[in-house]
Amino acid sequence: MSTQSTIYLDYASTTPVDPRVASKMMQYLTPDGEFGNPASRSHRYGWKADDAVEEARSHVANLVNCDPREIVWTSGATEADNLAIKGVARFYKSKGNHIITSKIEHKAVLDPCRQLEREGFEVTYLDPNEGGIITAEAIKNAMQENTILVSVMHINNELGTLNNLEEIGKITREAGAFFHVDAAQSTGKVDIDLSKLPVDLMSFSAHKTYGPKGIGALFVRRKPRVRIEALIHGGGHERGMRSGTLPTHQIVGMGEAFKIAKEEMESDHLKIKAYHEQFLKEAMKIEHAYINGDLNNKVPNILNISFNFVEGESLIMGLKDIAVSSGSACTSASLEPSYVLRALGRKDELAHSSIRFSFGRFTSDEDIENTLSILNKVVDRLRELSPLWEMHLDGIDLDTVKWNTH
Amino acid sequence: MAYSKKVVDKFENTLENPQAFNVGRFDPKEENVGTGMVGAPACGDVMKLQIKCEPKGNTHIIKDVKFKTYGCGSAIASSSELVEMLIGKTLEEAKEIKNKEIVDALELPPIKIHCSVLAEDSIKQAIEDYESKQ
Numbered sequence: 001m002s003t004q005s006t007i008y009l010d011y012a013s014t015t016p017v018d019p020r021v022a023s024k025m026m027q028y029l030t031p032d033g034e035f036g037n038p039a040s041r042s043h044r045y046g047w048k049a050d051d052a053v054e055e056a057r058s059h060v061a062n063l064v065n066c067d068p069r070e071i072v073w074t075s076g077a078t079e080a081d082n083l084a085i086k087g088v089a090r091f092y093k094s095k096g097n098h099i100i101t102s103k104i105e106h107k108a109v110l111d112p113c114r115q116l117e118r119e120g121f122e123v124t125y126l127d128p129n130e131g132g133i134i135t136a137e138a139i140k141n142a143m144q145e146n147t148i149l150v151s152v153m154h155i156n157n158e159l160g161t162l163n164n165l166e167e168i169g170k171i172t173r174e175a176g177a178f179f180h181v182d183a184a185q186s187t188g189k190v191d192i193d194l195s196k197l198p199v200d201l202m203s204f205s206a207h208k209t210y211g212p213k214g215i216g217a218l219f220v221r222r223k224p225r226v227r228i229e230a231l232i233h234g235g236g237h238e239r240g241m242r243s244g245t246l247p248t249h250q251i252v253g254m255g256e257a258f259k260i261a262k263e264e265m266e267s268d269h270l271k272i273k274a275y276h277e278q279f280l281k282e283a284m285k286i287e288h289a290y291i292n293g294d295l296n297n298k299v300p301n302i303l304n305i306s307f308n309f310v311e312g313e314s315l316i317m318g319l320k321d322i323a324v325s326s327g328s329a330c331t332s333a334s335l336e337p338s339y340v341l342r343a344l345g346r347k348d349e350l351a352h353s354s355i356r357f358s359f360g361r362f363t364s365d366e367d368i369e370n371t372l373s374i375l376n377k378v379v380d381r382l383r384e385l386s387p388l389w390e391m392h393l394d395g396i397d398l399d400t401v402k403w404n405t406h
Numbered sequence: 407m408a409y410s411k412k413v414v415d416k417f418e419n420t421l422e423n424p425q426a427f428n429v430g431r432f433d434p435k436e437e438n439v440g441t442g443m444v445g446a447p448a449c450g451d452v453m454k455l456q457i458k459c460e461p462k463g464n465t466h467i468i469k470d471v472k473f474k475t476y477g478c479g480s481a482i483a484s485s486s487e488l489v490e491m492l493i494g495k496t497l498e499e500a501k502e503i504k505n506k507e508i509v510d511a512l513e514l515p516p517i518k519i520h521c522s523v524l525a526e527d528s529i530k531q532a533i534e535d536y537e538s539k540q
Contacts, residue, residue, distance in 0.1 A: 309476065310476070311450055311451065311476055311477050311478055311481075313450075313478035313479060314417070314477060314478050314479050314481075314482055317409075317414070317417055317418075317478075317479035318421055320418070337450070347448075348447065348448035348449075348450075349447035349448060349450075352447070352448075352450045378421070381421050381422075381424070382421070384424055384429065385420070385421070385424060385429055385474055385475060385476075385482060386474060386475070386476040387443065387452050387453070387454035387474040387475065387476055388447055388452060388476045389476075390431065390454075390474060398447060403445065403446030403447070403448075403452070404443065404444045404445065404446070404527075404531070
């Protein structure tokens with residue numbers, strides 16, 4: 001089956017490249033295009049490529065209201081997270097060795113933190129509140145004399161919940177610790193004003209915002225100055241923070257995508273908000289459906305719902321014509337429910353039965369209507385198959401059952 | 407997902423046409439019904455298998471089977487596959503069914519072998535329950 005007949009509701013995982021972005025990228029590859037190395041100072045090819053890179057840097061800076069000189073190109077948000085966290089920790093290790101992050105961060109933050117633990121750093125992993133929010137108060141309580149870095153995501157990728165950067169940043173500023181934010185899910189979704197936000201480092205990704213995969217950026221504040229130790233050496237590109245020949249076409253793609261994001265954020269938002277409301281209203285008519293994450297404190301493009309008495313992976317298999325993600329990692333070797341949902345304190349069975357729907361620029365009215373009708377049907381069918389649903393209908397409280405675990 | 411076409415087909419057919427694939431329930435109190443339920447919601451799968459038997463010679467034969475499964479696609483496919491193997495078998499023959507037969511029939515990937523183990527456990531428990539009533 002062609003993927004074209006499958007409804008795509010997994011925009012939080014990745015977005016298609018906007019055709020306007022792709023056509024611009026193609027101008028920087030072939031012999032008749034501007035294929036030069038931006039680091040070549042001795043000829044026109046290099047100068048043209050460098051101009052394109054700098055223009056793209058301005059577009060990225062413009063979307064988040066910072067100085068273009070504060071943008072460092074990376075291979076994606078994962079590398080940006082690594083560069084920020086390891087870079088700050090290793091540079092400032094003489095000042096302290098304590099780092100604060102949360103249990104619901106992306107692996108691109110958690111895994112570098114684990115690595116730093118192996119290098120002798122101490123890391124505090126904060127629990128979110130039951131709505132999936134990391135509160136400033138939790139950060140404040142975890143702060144120590146030797147805390148050098150706090151890394152908290154802006155929008156959670158599984159729940160769509162939104163952390164208050166202003167409040168958290170106020171705490172980190174007072175404590176004299178650096179504040180890194182993974183904003184991979186944020187660009188084009190919510191306003192970010194780095195001229196005002198008390199954030200020192202921020203990671204971005206192109207492919208969540210209709211740009212290409214394989215390119216991202218790290219914002220590194222100049223005033224007050226943040227210094228980082230590079231991860232990759234070899235030529236001193238990007239003011240020594242990230243060596244390697246700049247991939248002009250990828251960078252141009254990210255720049256164009258972020259330029260469009262700025263222009264169309266409002267219209268994208270209005271459209272997606274309407275879909276969110278419609279989807280929420282209809283999906284909540286299904287009995288025992290629960291929203292994961294604080295509804296009053298989230299972005300509308302991500303909607304995470306648990307359908308009790310139905311297992312998530314079977315639901316995804318049943319929804320074969322719809323591309324969505326499951327909170328349950330039953331498809332992996334671990335057979336563990338999502339660590340994010342677990343951190344919210346959701347019961348395992350609800351964590352096992354969660355589905356993330358994420359909408360985007362190319363979602364249509366039909367996509368939403370068809371998904372809702374298929375969802376209703378498949379949840380019904382799977383419940384007909386579910387011994388848990390049968391027990392529930394018989395009035396048995398599942399918490400009192402003694403299970404025969406294997 | 408590394409599922410074989412067999413798992414996907416079995417899952418989809420069972421979902422499309424549950425009655426034809428023996429989804430349902432018998433009254434567990436009936437004397438000729440044996441019920442087995444294994445797994446736990448927290449682990450992500452629960453299988454309930456019921457057999458309806460009648461005496462034949464000096465043994466008992468499985469006349470009908472019903473099941474319900476909460477779990478991933480391969481757990482549902484494994485129970486459905488097992489049910490087909492059971493009908494018409496004597497209890498002795500049914501006890502001989504090994505999870506490997508389900509693994510082979512569905513070409514289950516290695517990380518999903520526990521689904522077939524669960525299915526094997528469910529038939530053992532159902533037979534035990536039935537025999538305890540006789």
